[in-house]
Amino acid sequence: MELFFEGLKNGLAMGSVFALMALGYSMVYGIVKMINFAHSEFITIGGFVAFFLAALFHDVLGWAYSVGMLLLCLAGAIVVCVIIAILTERFAYRPLRKKGSSRITALITAIGVSYILNGILNAINNKQLQFPTFFDNDTAFIISIVVTAALLILLTFFVKKTKVGIAMRAVSENEEAAKLMGINNNFIIALTFVIGSALAAIGVVIYLLRVPFFTFELGSSTIGLYPFVAAVIGGIGSLPGSVLGGFLIGILKEFAAVFGISAWSDVIVYGIFVIILLFKPAGLLGKDVREKV
């Protein structure tokens, strides 16, 4: 029983990280129908900025100021991730959109951008770095849950109720008609990248609170495909779906870990992934895409 709760707790914390990261994949897909594979590098970059700031200000602030450090890391990671995301969108993806290139081209470009960023990061340093511990495990757990819940509520409110949020849904549904309403589609798409990358930055900082090891493979292999898989299981393009998928994978993985079958966790996660998609090809909360008449 104790193991069960341990697994559930870790699972919820890990799940909230996956959920935040999955939202980035899902929102971008929902709007531009493109999988932004560079998202995983945004995660690494966010983690690196957080690590860098933590190391830099360690002597200034001392570890005692844990809350201050957390906020500093969050702010820094968000700012840098957002800048990189805007640049990527502006100079790699937007020109493709303008030329009306095929989706496969956009996908390959995304993979290319991902490898470029990854290569640069690895060239800087490829050692494992120890991220400082600001909080004990329980506090970190509470922070993960509270921050994730707050962000989800905020995001839902934004998308459902605000004018720009509704415009975002309008663009995702019909870009041409949205333009005729006076909605600047490029602004909305850039905004989607901004929100997605900011959530990725927050997700990775929360992750490092509990798993304090940073490597430059963090986004591409340690966390890797899980957020993307979470988005697909939940139904890519659906925000609650991404959250559900994130928690599902987080909990499965952590249960596998506490019950001592970590080695099998990928088999379990991807096994369930395949089975879900067999029965619900559009994901748990995804809508079947019907062609408009």
Place this chain on the structure above:
Amino acid sequence: MLEVKNLSVTYNGNIRALKSINLKVDQGELVVLIGANGAGKTTLLKALTGLVKCDSGSFANLDLTSLTDKRTLNRFCGSNITDKLLAEFGTSEKVFKFLQKAETDETKKIKGLSINQIKRLKTKYQKYATADLLKVPSYNAIMYGVAHVPEGRQVFANLTVQENLEMGSYRRHNVLKIKEDLKEVFERFPRLEERKKQKAGTLSGGEQQMLAMARAMMSKPKILLLDEPSMGLSPIFVNEIFDIIKSLHASGITILLVEQNAKAALSIADYGYVLETGKIVMEGKASELLVNEDIKKAYLGA
């Protein structure tokens, strides 16, 4: 007044979809553009709102002068200068009246503004009022008073009726005015009010067409471009849609209507153009076109 001059569009570098189109719609007029499938009617409307790239031509909406609210003024010259102008003239309408006069008119002195500043404002205004809309990105067409109701309605199916209407007023900011207009739209389209919380995708074709038109009205356009509003609708709805267009026209809105249903369209229009394989082959008063033998044969099925 809306004026299209020498508009040409080429598809894929060789197929000429439109060949030097010249077209005019006067303030308050309902002008109809008829033609067979593939004649280029939709392409023409899309070109006007920048959804299709043009090789040549110009498109001016000379009716911009009727946008005289304070918000437009603010956007036009900034809050600082707006305040000074308002202090001098009282209302934004009067300010615009002043700006519309050519710069050669005797220059009036305005407190806090130099004569050069006033001159520059006037030049800027003239430029805005005579802007070539072909060079404006699609998402700004609405700022020049052009609302395009696209072919196939294209309502946002997963948004509610009310959200669709809100998107129509996306670029407007006066919350009170928007609320008033929403009320007015609901009075005109009571069926939409009944269904305002429903997703637009659940509406019938005719209701979706109403929503698409109502959504366009929410931008307070100077001119409505309607692309095949009766397409695919049952006869009852076709009549209703034409009644709505008639009443919009009667309330003073300028309309450019593209229709395959030539008879119904010509019978409510003031003026008509006939488009054939990318060229305007005939034009004239709608009442005259209705009795023209060639048109009767080709489009009216008589």
